Amino acid sequence: MTTPQLNRSKNRAIVQIESKGWGLVLFSTNDIARLLQDRWGIRGKVDSVVPGTSKVFRVETSKQLYYARLSSSRRGFSADQVVEFINFLGNWGAAVPVIIPTQDGQLAEPIGNRCLSVERALPGTMCDSTCLSILPEAGKQLARLHDISVHFPGRLREKRPVRDFVGPRLRSVLWSRIPNEAKEAITSLTDSLPSGLLDVPVAWVLTHYDLRSANAIRDGENVAYTDIGAVFQPRLCDLVMVQDRWLLHDPAGDARPLTIEETRQFWEGYIALNTLSEEEKIVVGIIWASYSADRLSHWLCTGQKLNVWEFRERLATVPELLRFPEEILNA
Known part of the structure; x- marks a missing residue:
């Protein structure tokens, strides 16, 4: 069977959309419905998953539920490569959505960049705070995803020093729109990081990048992942974000960080299939602290109930994260 490929030429329907001047801003559900009918032969009710946005659309037919997704480039990874990567994961047995090709066998349709x-919609329901017993299985499925990702053509497993992640991440915070007082706090954090550990090499892979329970689908005791970001960075990044992001915007309404014990359960599931190196155990706290500082600055920039004084106070606790993983790994 011929593997579906990306169609890199513009079709008539897309040219009509772009000629309206919408470019890469917003596409209405009617626009998406027309493309689905013209290119996939799919007729159904189309709704935006997040009202007012044009990234993911729910497509319901009389027989099947689909999701139409507009992918963008991700840190040197083009939009078409994101789709190819998800298709690759599925072909290798990862628990991810099945990509439905167009009627002429293409994986996706380009729209600008x-x-x-x-x-096809995954069977089951979104994970949330009412089903935290699946955390070990969620960790195992992430480990499988990471293991398969290193076989994606052109993306071999690499080892790079921690500073290759930490440096750009903290510099981007300093270049953001946060107040000078907050930048001073970031500079202080940067200076406090153990310089001798920044050259320690760790494994880089194509990560999920958005490990929230809403992006994990539970079907009985099985867990599958959707909305995969395909960002090339230390695999530890996916592990450290679980504590902060898993219950972010919790579908069941219990938005909070995971406890140490809950985080440990996820990590144990992961480590059961994909052990951490001694180097990773040493530096995971540095990556955790850098990630947390970046998230705090994002909340400050977007005005999510965090002023500069709260930022400084919470950032002052970030160095404690240098030791936090020890509580999980040694529990």
Whole structure:
């Protein structure tokens, strides 16, 4: 069977959309419905998953539920490569959505520097705070995803020093729109990081990048992942974000960080299939602290109930994260 490929030429329907001047801003549900009918032969009710946005669309037919997704480039990874990567994961047995090719066998349709793809909805329901017993299985499935990702053509597993992640991440915070007082706090954090550990090499892979329970689908005791970001960075990044992000915007309404014990359960599931190196155990706190500082600055920039004084106070606790993983790994 011929493997579906990306169609890199513009079709008539897309030219009509772009000629309206919408470019890469917003596409209405009617626009997406027309493309689905023209290119995939799919007729159904189309709704935006997040009202007012044009990234993911729910497509319901009389027989099947699909999701249409507009993918963008991600840190040197083009939009079409994101779709190819998800398709690759599925072909290798990862628990991810199945990409539905167009009627002429293409994986997706390019729209400017984005592309539209269609995936069959995963069976089951979103994970949330009422089903935290699946955390070990969620960790195992992430480990499988990481293991498969290193086989994606052109993306071999690499080892790079921690500073290759930490440096750009903290510099981007300093270049952001946060107040000078907050930048001083970031500079202080940067100076406090153990310089001798920044050259320690760790494994880089294509990560999920948005490990929230809403992006994990539970079907009985099985867990599958959707909305995969395909960002090339230390695999530890996916592990450290779980504590902060898993219950972010919790579908069941219990938004909070995971406890140490809950985080440990996820990590144990991961480590059961994909052990951490001694080097990773040494530096995971540095990556955790850098990630947390970046998230705090994002909240400050977007005005999510965090003023500069709260920022400084919470950032002052970030160095404690240098030791926090020890509580998980040694529990």
